[in-house]
Amino acid sequence: xxxxxxxxxxxxxxxxxxxxxxxxxxxxxxxxxxxxxxxxxxxxxxxxxxxxxxxxxxxxxxxxxxxxxxxxxxxxxxxxxxxxxxxxxxxxxxxxxxxxxxxxxxxxxxxxxxxxxxxxxxxxxxxxxxxxxxxxxxxxxxxxxxxxxxxxxxxxxxxxxxxxxxxxxxxxxxxxxxxxxxxxxxxxxxxxxxxxxxxxxxxxxxxxxxxxxxxxxxxxxxxxxxxxxxxxxxxxxxxxxxxxxxxxxxxxxxxxxxxxxxxxxxxxxxxxxxxxxxxxxxxxxxxxxxxxxxxxxxxxxxxxxxxxxxxxxxxxxxxxxxxxxxxxxxxxxxxxxxxxxxxxxxxxxxxxxxxxxxxxxxxxxxxxxxxxxxxxxxxxxxxxxxxxxxxxxxxxxxxxxxxxxxxxxxxxxxxxxxxxxxxxxxxxxxxxxxxxxxxxxxxxxxxxxxxxxxxxxxxxxxxxxxxxxxxxxxxxxxxxxx
Amino acid sequence: xxxxxxxxxxxxxxxxxxxxxxxxxxxxxxxxxxxxxxxxxxxxxxxxxxxxxxxxxxxxxxxxxxxxxxxxxxxxxxxxxxxxxxxxxxxxxxxxxxxxxxxxxxxxxxxxxxxxxxxxxxxxxxxxxxxxxxxxxxxxxxxxxxxxxxxxxxxxxxxxxxxxxxxxxxxxxxxxxxxxxxxxxxxxxxxxxxxxxxxxxxxxxxxxxxxxxxxxxxxxxxxxxxxxxxxxxxxxxxxxxxxxxxxxxxxxxxxxxxxxxxxxxxxxxxxxxxxxxxxxxxxxxxxxxxxxxxxxxxxxxxxxxxxxxxxxxxxxxxxxxxxxxxxxxxxxxxxxxxxxxxxxxxxxxxxxxxxxxxxxxxxxxxxxxxxxxxxxxxxxxxxxxxxxxxxxxxxxxxxxxxxxxxxxxxxxxxxxxxxxxxxxxxxxxxxxxxxxxxxxxxxxxxxxxxxxxxxxxxxxxxxxxxxxxxxxxxxxxxxxxx
Numbered sequence: 031x032x033x034x035x036x037x038x039x040x041x042x043x044x045x046x047x048x049x050x051x052x053x054x055x056x057x058x059x060x061x062x063x064x065x066x067x068x069x070x071x072x073x074x075x076x077x078x079x080x081x082x083x084x085x086x087x088x089x090x091x092x093x094x095x096x097x098x099x100x101x102x103x104x105x106x107x108x109x110x111x112x113x114x115x116x117x118x119x120x121x122x123x124x125x126x127x128x129x130x131x132x133x134x135x136x137x138x139x140x141x142x143x144x145x146x147x148x149x150x151x152x153x154x155x156x157x158x159x160x161x162x163x164x165x166x167x168x169x170x171x172x173x174x175x176x177x178x179x180x181x182x183x184x185x186x187x188x189x190x191x192x193x194x195x196x197x198x199x200x201x202x203x204x205x206x207x208x209x210x211x212x213x214x215x216x217x218x219x220x221x222x223x224x225x226x227x228x229x230x231x232x233x234x235x236x237x238x239x240x241x242x243x244x245x246x247x248x249x250x251x252x253x254x255x256x257x258x259x260x261x262x263x264x265x266x267x268x269x270x271x272x273x274x275x276x277x278x279x280x281x282x283x284x285x286x287x288x289x290x291x292x293x294x295x296x297x298x299x300x301x302x303x304x305x306x307x308x309x310x311x312x313x314x315x316x317x318x319x320x321x322x323x324x325x326x327x328x329x330x331x332x333x334x335x336x337x338x339x340x341x342x343x344x345x346x347x348x349x350x351x352x353x354x355x356x357x358x359x360x361x362x363x364x365x366x367x368x369x370x371x372x373x374x375x376x377x378x379x380x381x382x383x384x385x386x387x388x389x390x391x392x393x394x395x396x397x398x399x400x401x402x403x404x405x406x407x408x409x410x411x412x413x414x415x416x417x418x419x420x421x422x423x424x425x426x427x428x429x430x431x432x433x434x435x436x437x438x439x440x441x442x443x444x445x446x447x448x449x450x451x452x453x454x455x456x457x458x459x460x461x462x463x464x465x466x467x468x469x470x471x472x473x474x475x476x477x478x479x480x481x482x483x484x485x486x487x488x489x490x491x492x493x494x495x496x497x498x499x500x501x502x503x504x505x506x507x508x509x510x511x512x
Numbered sequence: 513x514x515x516x517x518x519x520x521x522x523x524x525x526x527x528x529x530x531x532x533x534x535x536x537x538x539x540x541x542x543x544x545x546x547x548x549x550x551x552x553x554x555x556x557x558x559x560x561x562x563x564x565x566x567x568x569x570x571x572x573x574x575x576x577x578x579x580x581x582x583x584x585x586x587x588x589x590x591x592x593x594x595x596x597x598x599x600x601x602x603x604x605x606x607x608x609x610x611x612x613x614x615x616x617x618x619x620x621x622x623x624x625x626x627x628x629x630x631x632x633x634x635x636x637x638x639x640x641x642x643x644x645x646x647x648x649x650x651x652x653x654x655x656x657x658x659x660x661x662x663x664x665x666x667x668x669x670x671x672x673x674x675x676x677x678x679x680x681x682x683x684x685x686x687x688x689x690x691x692x693x694x695x696x697x698x699x700x701x702x703x704x705x706x707x708x709x710x711x712x713x714x715x716x717x718x719x720x721x722x723x724x725x726x727x728x729x730x731x732x733x734x735x736x737x738x739x740x741x742x743x744x745x746x747x748x749x750x751x752x753x754x755x756x757x758x759x760x761x762x763x764x765x766x767x768x769x770x771x772x773x774x775x776x777x778x779x780x781x782x783x784x785x786x787x788x789x790x791x792x793x794x795x796x797x798x799x800x801x802x803x804x805x806x807x808x809x810x811x812x813x814x815x816x817x818x819x820x821x822x823x824x825x826x827x828x829x830x831x832x833x834x835x836x837x838x839x840x841x842x843x844x845x846x847x848x849x850x851x852x853x854x855x856x857x858x859x860x861x862x863x864x865x866x867x868x869x870x871x872x873x874x875x876x877x878x879x880x881x882x883x884x885x886x887x888x889x890x891x892x893x894x895x896x897x898x899x900x901x902x903x904x905x906x907x908x909x910x911x912x913x914x915x916x917x918x919x920x921x922x923x924x925x926x927x928x929x930x931x932x933x934x935x936x937x938x939x940x941x942x943x944x945x946x947x948x949x950x951x952x953x954x955x956x957x958x959x960x961x962x963x964x965x966x967x968x969x970x971x972x973x974x975x976x977x978x979x980x981x982x983x984x985x986x987x988x989x990x991x992x993x994x
Contacts, residue, residue: 063638065584065635066589066631067585067587070586072583072584072585073582075580075650078580078582078583079580081583098557099557099561099564100555100556100557100559101555101655101673102555103547103549103552103553103554104655105549105552105671106549107548122615123614124614125613126612126613126614126622127611127613128608128609128611129610129611129612130608130611131607131659132606132607132608140549142586149548153545153547156545173586173654173655177613189587191583
């Protein structure tokens with residue numbers, strides 16, 4: 031069987047080598063390939079379909095909250111980056127520059143956008159005159175480039191796809207409300223669509239976005255205990271407004287600077303999705319995102335195939351009509367066992383097996399990808415029960431990921447405790463922190479863990495800095511991170 | 513009224529200055545703004561929404577015909593362009609190059625993609641081994657850059673958005689079938705969604721895509737009689753397959769080169785849409801693409817507002833439930849007359865006026881944007897009649913554009929005839945052509961018109977070359993073009 035050969039490569043078990051497992055899974059599930067440009071990948075159709083699902087779900091949420099899409103240029107004049115001091119320091123080392131075009135040297139080098147605060151800032155300054163123009167709520171789906179030294183498919187690539195929202199407001203209250211609203215949309219989306227539990231909180235000053243006043247994030251735990259920053263929302267204060275002169279006449283006819291925000295998620299969510307849910311058999315896709323939610327596989331002897339296939343097609347049509355993204359695999363010459371493995375590897379949430387005996391008994395066997403549970407479903411209540419099993423897969427995935435996250439969450443009182451913890455374990459570590467960047471840096475140097483965020487709802491409260499032992503104003507979550 | 517002030521700028525009549533009219537309309541309808549990078553624009557929300565509509569309609573058609581989306585890198589190594597001789601000659605003059613990144617000079621310059629045949633070629637060579645891997649049918653939605661000397665918003669910009677389909681096939685027959693299928697999808701989409709009649713045909717060798725064997729196009733006529741190439745589909749033969757070694761083992765176990773195709777449409781469709789349908793009052797949007805298909809405006813004295821607004825909201829909800837993209841503008845302090853102008857300028861296909869007397873009479877007034885016809889619609893058959901009026905707007909727009917195209921279509925027997933024709937008129941000119949590039953060039957030099965395509969179904973048949981008088985094998989459509 032030609033098809034059987036193409037997927038014969040085994041997946042390294044997670045317990046043996048998590049990184050190897052990850053690369054095996056994305057290769058075997060045909061999600062990406064390496065591009066002939068350093069640090070870039072090709073998003074193959076099965077990988078890109080996950081991004082299309084993410085886009086659809088988020089785009090609806092953005093529009094429901096009054097945002098509209100637009101498209102801003104890829105090229106940003108070098109001088110724009112000079113206008114916001116922290117911003118240029120943060121991004122300059124990662125910028126690629128176009129220096130020649132159309133056979134001529136350019137007078138001013140053009141950066142490829144790593145993010146578009148500066149370009150939005152420049153345009154918003156033109157578009158905003160009065161408080162009546164506010165709030166301005168625009169999102170963009172685009173490619174961005176950051177010249178990364180170390181890359182990892184989906185999680186860190188030189189070019190990646192993302193959305194970046196940029197909004198301008200009359201005052202701090204309104205801008206902070208927006209910042210929090212978008213963070214909450216990310217949290218809700220992450221939990222309800224991706225089935226990924228996250229820790230919401232505020233970044234420490236040394237981990238915040240270059241140019242922001244405050245950065246907030248959602249942090250997810252991978253199955254190797256490392257963290258992925260899955261989305262960020264920034265309150266930018268008047269930093270970019272001052273740099274780009276985004277000013278408006280307020281209700282008292284006074285000239286004011288806008289308060290702006292920005293917020294984004296990227297194709298790294300695809301990587302997070304795989305690392306949170308996947309197992310040794312391959313991908314496990316959350317039903318709301320899965321391009322195929324259920325696959326029907328006819329079984330039994332060849333001579334009875336006709337009756338079985340007819341029934342399978344009937345079920346296929348019923349599910350389809352009910353809005354289930356279902357696939358029927360009635361290919362001949364490929365064993366059911368091979369098909370089972372194939373769709374498990376591809377992460378299809380629910381598998382439906384139907385054979386001659388099932389038809390006699392008026393039932394089909396439905397198997398959950400996440401628990402492996404096999405359920406006999408009566409055909410006279412088939413659609414409802416399959417739909418509820420698909421919904422259950424989401425809940426089971428979320429609960430499993432949450433239980434894992436909770437199991438792998440620790441708290442420590444000192445750096446020594448943290449060091450010995452990391453000798454055996456990986457995960458989120460709660461600790462007190464005095465607020466000093468030096469203490470934070472020391473944690474990183476000695477444990478490899480960075481502060482993920484200062485959670486809004488910490489599991490424990492600490493009151494002494496783990497490094498210096500001084501008064502720890504904040505409880506921080508530390509973790510090694512992608 | 514603040515809002516009234518922002519749109520006070522008048523639109524230059526088409527008859528006075530078509531170019532001015534175009535720029536006035538896109539500015540007044542708030543579709544775009546100029547970016548601070550040469551030849552680039554910002555697609556503002558109202559302009560980008562048109563692209564979102566185009567994407568949605570085309571993407572469905574691509575998927576229904578078995579294509580899947582993927583995403584390939586923005587950067588293409590310079591050496592890739594050298595591999596296909598015609599391709600490099602065609603695109604080299606327009607390429608921007610990244611020469612430094614992350615603070616270092618790159619060893620090999622990276623082009624920003626102007627189109628991705630080379631990158632797809634490189635990857636397809638890796639992915640395709642056997643006839644079982646074929647056809648490979650992938651599309652990409654992406655930004656591309658061509659460093660243009662003369663730019664015009666939407667129609668010709670240095671960076672633009674587009675889709676590019678790239679497919680690989682076992683043989684010429686299959687690849688040509690794909691080429692024609694995609695051209696037909698573009699034609700059907702153009703006519704049934706954009707309400708733009710087009711001439712389908714084959715490009716002459718000197719106008720074909722750099723690297724193609726044959727290029728086919730759909731050509732639309734703007735209201736100044738100039739042409740816009742609205743979509744192209746290329747049969748690439750084995751040119752790129754040989755350059756990138758896209759080979760497969762065929763059914764007889766022989767190594768063969770793939771036959772490939774590519775096809776694309778871009779954001780220039782937005783420009784075409786405006787120039788085909790717009791009038792002196794502003795945009796006219798085809799209903800299937802219009803973000804707002806109908807707007808309800810309550811009228812009548814302020815003291816009766818409450819009853820009228822309640823009824824207007826009822827109608828709004830009914831239309832919405834029926835799937836109509838409807839907007840209710842019940843803002844106070846803005847006159848109905850101003851609102852009428854505003855939504856006409858924005859091209860909303862149908863306007864619904866409702867006042868106290870209408871309610872008494874159990875009716876509402878529905879006005880078509882394209883014909884200006886006012887119809888009294890009984891409220892007891894409201895939704896059906898409004899829906900059918902919206903559908904009519906599409907038909908009326910298409911018919912009007914088709915009538916214009918036919919009126920402005922001429923045929924000539926000689927270059928002299930063509931020259932005197934262009935002294936008074938603009939449009940599509942049918943003429944015989946011997947097939948020589950020199951004759952074609954002479955037409956261009958003396959009339960400014962280029963060959964648009966060799967129509968599959970020419971309105972007239974000519975048999976003598978308009979330039980040299982020799983046997984004219986082909987009947988070509990010439991026009992001045994954007």
